[in-house]
Structure formats: C-alpha cells, structure tokens
Amino acid sequence: MRYSSRIIFLCIFAAFILGVILMLYIIISTSSISYKSRIKNFDVISAFRRKSKPNTKVSLLTIRKCLDLLPQPNFTSLIIDTEILQNIIENKCRKVSRAIKIALHDKMYQELKRSDQLGRKFSIANFSYPEDTDYMRFHDDETGRFARIIPRIKIRSCGEYQVPADILLFLEYWKRSRYIDCLNLTVERKPMEQVLDPVISVMHLAELRNMFVSFNMYPLLNGGTLLGWYRECSVIPHTTDLDFSVKYDEFDISIIEEFWKPSTKFLMNRRLGMPNDSFEITVSPVDNPGYPIDVFVMYDETNHSYVSGTNHIGMKFRYKYPLYDRYCSADLKGKLFWITCDPEGVVKVNEY
Structure with a gap:
C-alpha cells in the first residue's frame, strides 16, 4: 500500500513538472512567434523603406572653391540661389553670367538700400526671424511681399558669403517655402469649450x-x-x-x-x-x-x-x-x- 502511494505521488509530481515545462514552452513560443511576426511584418514592408539621406556634407574647401568663382559682395550675404547650391553639392562649380540670388538680413538690407549700395550683380531678397515663430521669413526683392518661409537653419560663413550648413535640407525647405495665408474667418457656432488647446x-x-x-x-x-x-x-x-x-x-x-x-x-x-x-x-x-x-x-x-x-x-x-x-x-x-x-x-x- 505504501509502495503504491509512493508511485502515485511520483506520477502526480512528474505530471506537475511536465505541465510547468509545457506552460513555459507555450509562453516562450508565443513570445517568439510575436517577435518573429513583428520581424516578418517588417520584412514584408521593408521594400517601403526609403534610402537613407545621402551624405551631402560639403567640405569648407569645396564651398570656398565654388564661391571664389562668383562675384564677391561687399556685405554679408546668404546664398539662396538653388542652382549654385546644387552645384556645390555636386562639386560642379562654374562661373555664372546672371545675377546671383542672395538674401540679406532685414536690418542690413534697409541700410544698404538707403545708401544705394546693393549693385546689379545680385538678385537680392531680405529675411528676418519673426519673434515667437520657428521660421525665417523672406521678402521678395522686387515687390517687397512676404513671399517665403522656411524652418530656421544653421549657416556657415565663407568670407562675406554665407551658405546653409545642410544645403540639401535647405533645398527641400525652399521648394516648399511659398507662403500662403489663412482666411481668419469668424465662424458662427454655438458656444462650446475648446477641446484641444x-x-x-x-x-x-x-x-x-x-x-x-x-x-x-x-x-x-x-x-x-x-x-x-x-x-x-x-x-x-x-x-x-x-x-x-x-x-x-x-x-x-x-x-x-x-x-x-x-x-x-x-x-x-x-x-x-x-x-x-x-x-x-x-x-x-x-x-x-x-x-x-x-x-x-x-x-x-x-x-x-x-x-x-x-x-x-x-x-x-x-x-x-x-x-x-x-x-x-x-x-x-x-x-x-x-x-x-x-x-x-x-x-x-x-x-x-
């Protein structure tokens, strides 16, 4: 009788151990499947990953080489000429016979305009950093209209010329930069509490x-x-x-x-x-x-x-x-x- 009880106990204990092992196996397998599913899902859509941003960091030496081929201004000027900036990225520097598009900070622009020192070698816009905003604002050089805005950028200085520190990013900003204003209409509606500030x-x-x-x-x-x-x-x-x-x-x-x-x-x-x-x-x-x-x-x-x-x-x-x-x-x-x-x-x- 005592021998039979011991066998029964051992059987129950073995079943318990097997149950624990089975449970652990299920948990581990489920986690593994979940992880593999996530990886598989990303394998399926990996074709939709875009190529990483190309390395467009241009050496200061290359920038100077390109800028030396251009007419030299007598005032600090930010180059916004997209053709010239693209040539700098591609290291295809060459002289240009047309007016170069540059931008001056608004304060300097007004001073030079009053003294008639802007010259004809450049197509000049002026820009500012409006308070309480996260962008730069550019005004058209001919009409003076508030024409473009771009996120604020870092700038590198090369003599009197300045160029965007990340030229490719600037070009992406610039092609999206034409400014459109909102209508600022008053909408008649029942009084209500603003849900989202x-x-x-x-x-x-x-x-x-x-x-x-x-x-x-x-x-x-x-x-x-x-x-x-x-x-x-x-x-x-x-x-x-x-x-x-x-x-x-x-x-x-x-x-x-x-x-x-x-x-x-x-x-x-x-x-x-x-x-x-x-x-x-x-x-x-x-x-x-x-x-x-x-x-x-x-x-x-x-x-x-x-x-x-x-x-x-x-x-x-x-x-x-x-x-x-x-x-x-x-x-x-x-x-x-x-x-x-x-x-x-x-x-x-x-x-x-």
Missing part, C-alpha cells in the same frame, strides 16, 4: 514634424487640421485629434521603430493598412496623451491624390483630393507647417 496642439505637431523631417519626410496639414488653419487660423474648437499626411514617395516605414524606443516623445496607439495603399498610424505625446495625431500616407493616382481611412468595424474608405503636385508653407500659431498650394480646392472637394 491650439497652442499646445501646434507645439506637439511641430515636434512630430521635426521627427519626420529627421527621416527625410515633410508632413502636410491634413483633414480637419488643414480646415482649421485655412478657415480660422487655428484649431477647430470641437476637434478631438490632429491630422498630418505624408506623401507615399517620401514615406519611410522605419520611423515606426522610433515610437518603440524608450526615449521616444510619441507613442504609437494604432497602425492600420499596408504602406502601398492604405497606411495610417495614430500617435500621441508621451507626456500629453490627450492630443492624438493621425498620420496618413497620401497616394497619387493619375488625376487625384488620396488618403485612406478605416472605421470602427475595419471598413476602409478614401478621401480624394486634387492632385498634390506642389507644396507651400503656412503659419499656425507661430509654427511653420507644410500644406497643399491649393487649400481652397482641397477643402471644397471634401466639404469638411
């Missing part, structure tokens, strides 16, 4: 914009956020989230990995669709999760652009826009954001 909203949008720029992406205001800027120069009072879009040909899926890092400023709340036709994510600031930002990938077809959406039951739909083939800049509460150059057309088509 406009100043805090644009602060988080600007932080996310900078993060995307570091991956060579230039996000656009989209959806209700575009409407709020265009119509009211602000954030719509009743909106509960913010909207960005990124063009498909710029989109770099590897930014997703940034949202997993312990140091991230934004957490990814959801990810829907595939990058080739219907991708969107929602992120929110780590320290302010009540300000979610939807980021849509924008795709071009022959006659229109579109972003995809997904409703609460998983059904996909599309928002169509006039073809996005040019990009402009806007001010929203002192922050620079990129927009379509046809905001009226986009807003009318979608009837927000």
Whole structure:
C-alpha cells in the first residue's frame, strides 16, 4: 500500500513538472512567434523603406572653391540661389553670367538700400526671424511681399558669403517655402469649450514634424487640421485629434521603430493598412496623451491624390483630393507647417 502511494505521488509530481515545462514552452513560443511576426511584418514592408539621406556634407574647401568663382559682395550675404547650391553639392562649380540670388538680413538690407549700395550683380531678397515663430521669413526683392518661409537653419560663413550648413535640407525647405495665408474667418457656432488647446496642439505637431523631417519626410496639414488653419487660423474648437499626411514617395516605414524606443516623445496607439495603399498610424505625446495625431500616407493616382481611412468595424474608405503636385508653407500659431498650394480646392472637394 505504501509502495503504491509512493508511485502515485511520483506520477502526480512528474505530471506537475511536465505541465510547468509545457506552460513555459507555450509562453516562450508565443513570445517568439510575436517577435518573429513583428520581424516578418517588417520584412514584408521593408521594400517601403526609403534610402537613407545621402551624405551631402560639403567640405569648407569645396564651398570656398565654388564661391571664389562668383562675384564677391561687399556685405554679408546668404546664398539662396538653388542652382549654385546644387552645384556645390555636386562639386560642379562654374562661373555664372546672371545675377546671383542672395538674401540679406532685414536690418542690413534697409541700410544698404538707403545708401544705394546693393549693385546689379545680385538678385537680392531680405529675411528676418519673426519673434515667437520657428521660421525665417523672406521678402521678395522686387515687390517687397512676404513671399517665403522656411524652418530656421544653421549657416556657415565663407568670407562675406554665407551658405546653409545642410544645403540639401535647405533645398527641400525652399521648394516648399511659398507662403500662403489663412482666411481668419469668424465662424458662427454655438458656444462650446475648446477641446484641444491650439497652442499646445501646434507645439506637439511641430515636434512630430521635426521627427519626420529627421527621416527625410515633410508632413502636410491634413483633414480637419488643414480646415482649421485655412478657415480660422487655428484649431477647430470641437476637434478631438490632429491630422498630418505624408506623401507615399517620401514615406519611410522605419520611423515606426522610433515610437518603440524608450526615449521616444510619441507613442504609437494604432497602425492600420499596408504602406502601398492604405497606411495610417495614430500617435500621441508621451507626456500629453490627450492630443492624438493621425498620420496618413497620401497616394497619387493619375488625376487625384488620396488618403485612406478605416472605421470602427475595419471598413476602409478614401478621401480624394486634387492632385498634390506642389507644396507651400503656412503659419499656425507661430509654427511653420507644410500644406497643399491649393487649400481652397482641397477643402471644397471634401466639404469638411
């Protein structure tokens, strides 16, 4: 009897050990599958990773060699001539017979203009750093109009000439720099409490914009956020989230990995669709999760652009826009954001 009890005890103990081993195996396997699924998912979409930004850091010697071929100004001048800057990147320096496009700080520009020292060898614009903004503002040299804005940049000095420290980034900024103003309309609506504070909203949008720029992406205001800027120069009072879009040909899926890092400023709340036709994510600031930002990938077809959406039951739909083939800049509460150059057309088509 005692011998039988011992056998039963050993059998129960062995079964317990086997159960523990099986449970551990299931846990480890599940974790492994989850990890492998994540890796597999990224293998599937690895084709949508963009090439890393080319190394365009140009030596000071190369810059000086190019600038020595140009007429020399008698005043500190920022080169904004895109052809010359592109030649510097490609190390294809040559003399030019036309007027060179440069920009002077507003104070110097006014002084030289009064003394008639600007000369004819240069096409001159003036720029300033408006208070309480994150951008540089350029005025057209002929009309004096407030014509362009770009994010503030670092500058390298080479004698009287100055060049952008990151020339390629400057060129990307410049081709999106044409300024469009908002309408600043008064919208009649019932009194309501502002859901998202406009100043805090644009602060988080600007932080996310900078993060995307570091991956060579230039996000656009989209959806209700575009409407709020265009119509009211602000954030719509009743909106509960913010909207960005990124063009498909710029989109770099590897930014997703940034949202997993312990140091991230934004957490990814959801990810829907595939990058080739219907991708969107929602992120929110780590320290302010009540300000979610939807980021849509924008795709071009022959006659229109579109972003995809997904409703609460998983059904996909599309928002169509006039073809996005040019990009402009806007001010929203002192922050620079990129927009379509046809905001009226986009807003009318979608009837927000």
